[in-house]
Amino acid sequence: MSGNAHSAAPVLPAQGRLRPLDLRDVEITGGFWGERQSINGAATLRHIEHWLEREGWIRNFDLTANGGDPVERRGREFSDSEVYKFLEAMAWEIGRTDDAELESRFRAIVRRVGAAQQPDGYLNTRFGRPGQAPRWSDLEWGHELYCVGHLLQAAVARVRTRPDADDGLLDIACRAADNVCRTFGRDGIDSVCGHAEIETALVEFARATGQERYLTQAALFVDRRGHGRLADVEFGREYFQDDQPVRQATVLRGHAVRANYLAAGAVDVAVEVKDAGLLDAVRGQWRNTVSRRTYVTGGQGSRHQDEAFGGDWMLPPDRAYSETCAGIGSVMLAWRLLLADGDPRYADLIERTLFNVVSTSPAADGQSFFYTNTLHRRELGTTPDTDRPSLRAAASLRAPWFEVSCCPTNVARTLASLSAYVATCDDDGLQVHQYLTGTVEQHLADGRSRRVHITTEYPYDGQIRVRVDSDDEHPWSLSLRVPGWADQGATVTLDGVARPVAPGVFTEHRAWRRGDEMVLRLPMAPRFVHPDSRIDAVRGCVAVERGPLVYALESVDVPGVASVDDLRVDVTRPPRLRDGQVLVRCRQVRGQEHDWPYRADAAESAPVPVDEFDDVPLVPYHAWANRGPSTMRVWLPTDTALREPAPGQP
């Protein structure tokens, strides 16, 4: 069967409704994601290594190994984790491409990391040496366990793609994990890390090594959190989810990356130890988070101050934080829930988040990134410095590196392992969740295999052609996800007959023969979407979507208009598609100038029509900010106010 401990996949649960496939059995051969995966391997990895060296974050390990002066250490307290995430990205990429040169770079860094490990397994360049703060002395902010978590994930990626490698990474990880178990075990320090990550990492490490003690430790960390073991910080204990036990919480809250990582770890634990109550708690948290605390892009986290979720319905488009890493964390969580439950809504969110958050972060050349992903940019902003790290949310354009640079390495490891999220299998057959050009294969225990080839121009075209590439006289099920947004006009064509299909999963069970085809056609007319009436910040606005893509209005596309904020979209005329471009009709308005912007006479507040534009082009949100500084809106005010008497007027 697939999904055993020796598959190459980031997540291999012992049980669940669906099983992951080996990455090597899913090949992305081109198109939207193929291109991004290639650029990631060809350019982003080298770009990351350049900056890790340049900023001294790898050299920190040398410094520790050589007993150098701790004041020379550079970077923030969590910079070790970027090196580990880079190792993880490289490991997946080596598994995907067999790149010998990358393999040698990988080994070189592993050696430098390993040299910094203390005899008892402790490994961190920021704590524990003379002249540094003692080990585990700052669990709130120190990120030591978080760093170990990413080390373990790098080792998992490596051991699953190169189980026989003698590079030493697995040993380093085992010693570090054992040190954690000794230090934080039942009789050890009774606390948790301010940034969740060790939980999901320990479970996966347990799965990869077969060592139950790592799972036990992960379960202990999950249970400990939420009881106020961490100090009360300025942002409150909800910042690191220490306000409420995981199994009592009803929604994700606090720092959006931490919240998602913790929830992912809780699912891992729940699945492994068959804790139905814990799993159900996270399921409920996910439902409430998605229905009330998630941006239309799939982005999560609305607050700059603490990189946190706001309360329900607090989803301001301007200053939306929507950190790239929170999007990745959300994909991690949804993927684990999808494996556990099989519910296609998890895959819906993964699709939305991959296309509109994860793919928005890297520039086309893979060498600059968004850290935050705002949905409204009012001012042009400045071009980020290419010669030094940027502040995370400072510029309106993508930046090559950040002082807190979690996002580039997170994007890199996600793109390198993207095949993991495309399809699953169960005893009955194959389920395709994400649509891209490539092949998906399920190897059966008896040597048979089920294989399909997918051809599509998705997300720009709605036709997804799935051709069976294997022969098997036994019938099996081929399932395709019909996305939630495709609730009007989706069809599946089988044996030349098209039939309407509703959002959810369409499954055909038959004895598939090589060359059999199932064609899914999704409705690709651009559409307006309307926000829930409780989202105050976008009242009176619509967004535009086409397929899984959210669109944006960018100022470079309306050169005659001073600001995108001066446009009102005509919602009586649906968005149109012309030559692949999505177009909307807009009225240009100007605000009235008054000394004081709040008027008893509604007419004095109403915008004044200036001009009309029949064909205002929108860009896919993921492609915005690629043509120099610009202003941008995802949520477009409608022109209702222009066509109707203003409120309070006769």
Next chain:
Amino acid sequence: MSGNAHSAAPVLPAQGRLRPLDLRDVEITGGFWGERQSINGAATLRHIEHWLEREGWIRNFDLTANGGDPVERRGREFSDSEVYKFLEAMAWEIGRTDDAELESRFRAIVRRVGAAQQPDGYLNTRFGRPGQAPRWSDLEWGHELYCVGHLLQAAVARVRTRPDADDGLLDIACRAADNVCRTFGRDGIDSVCGHAEIETALVEFARATGQERYLTQAALFVDRRGHGRLADVEFGREYFQDDQPVRQATVLRGHAVRANYLAAGAVDVAVEVKDAGLLDAVRGQWRNTVSRRTYVTGGQGSRHQDEAFGGDWMLPPDRAYSETCAGIGSVMLAWRLLLADGDPRYADLIERTLFNVVSTSPAADGQSFFYTNTLHRRELGTTPDTDRPSLRAAASLRAPWFEVSCCPTNVARTLASLSAYVATCDDDGLQVHQYLTGTVEQHLADGRSRRVHITTEYPYDGQIRVRVDSDDEHPWSLSLRVPGWADQGATVTLDGVARPVAPGVFTEHRAWRRGDEMVLRLPMAPRFVHPDSRIDAVRGCVAVERGPLVYALESVDVPGVASVDDLRVDVTRPPRLRDGQVLVRCRQVRGQEHDWPYRADAAESAPVPVDEFDDVPLVPYHAWANRGPSTMRVWLPTDTALREPAPGQP
């Protein structure tokens, strides 16, 4: 003439269109502000002293004086300034009430402060001693000059109310100011303080002492700022207005308190040195800030992260920061511009800000405070701890003290000196700007005086009766401000004849006799106000005002409704007044529950009507959160969406 260096007033410019009155010539005898001023003197000052002692912020001076261990110092880097602001508040209060017991408490604290001063005049409990960071080593965050600024303002208050006091405060302040001039003079450290305050303080200190060097130093600080002398911090140099020279900036930006304090200091310098260009620059900044970056309450600063102004039109009601101190800073700035220009719009903003920000902060008992003044509270929140300092923006209720506790002392000094902002004079007569029950007197150089008695229930009633209480055969002008919001139906009655008056200034020039009366009647029907169409965050909403007061919908007033967010106001029916209560008609709605809150079908996003309420009471915004935790809205969504077909529907 009034307004000379020996008047008791916080601001005494050498020139300007209007001149301030001596605080002793303006008596507030009751009503809205009289009550608050009494409570401030009777309860708030003692409350503040209790917490200053309890938190050790006064004891820090003893520690410094005694050469105690610096690790015992408590409080943030700016805690000295709270002691100084408390001294300033006490000085004004002593001037107002001649309270002998307060006088002795004042002197005791001055002694403790003075004992901590170094021989060269340097005075700060946080820097400069062995075991502490060196003096002036952290201009970005250290607040040393800021603290000196507040020391000087305390000394100004004292010297103007008790010019002959031998308490030593003036000497302490002179030595500290001279130390600043030596250290930061033309040949000294070429930089500024991260938090503006020393600028306005030095100008006033120059006015109070007649020493030009302090003005020279203030002008130097104003000129130095905006050239990137401070380090680039996470929030950018605009955080402390070091991004752009004052005379080039077109709007206030960055930290809202710092921005207002700096602008106030720039006006002071401009007026003193007759720098018309500098004054005009600040005038323009004020205009753009008020018309584009100010909340309907007068509050300023929309961002929690950096306590900063957002860009133009970024005025989200939820998470509005609107720090109490920013409101006070805005009053300080507007007052200086009013004195310089005489434009009643400055007094309009002062009125709005006093009634809706400054008076909102303290509870009725004067012993707990809002630090931030949000315009929308979605969750009940918790009751603040009364036994320890709160985080500044943590709770939904007022808190007794804060870890950063700038607001209580700022409120206290403002209320103690509130008479300063009521009226002005010029050669021609008296101008009344703010309406309250009391007397206003102008002493002329030849011994004559012009005196009026004001009687009103303002802001709850619109009748303001101004009776002349002096005889003078020479004609003089009595001017009353007609507020900007009173643009329909204001009248002035003179000699029994009522005539309509428009917003601005109404002036009557005559030989006033004792007993002559001028009655201003302002229209007090509650009204809806509509936001500028560019303020995205409150699109489709109205606020309710009555007179100068902004109103709020608070959940305790709608016990049958789960959340204030479930109400939609009917704008076809104007708000009503019944038994002094403002009432609106609302529809209760509920949102529709979906897995995903963004719907292609507008009908699925529309709220569903549940119930109707004819008489939903609102509370004055300043009085909200006085009845336990509640949710609250200033901006009420209108029910337009219920009465009209949803956008995109036939």
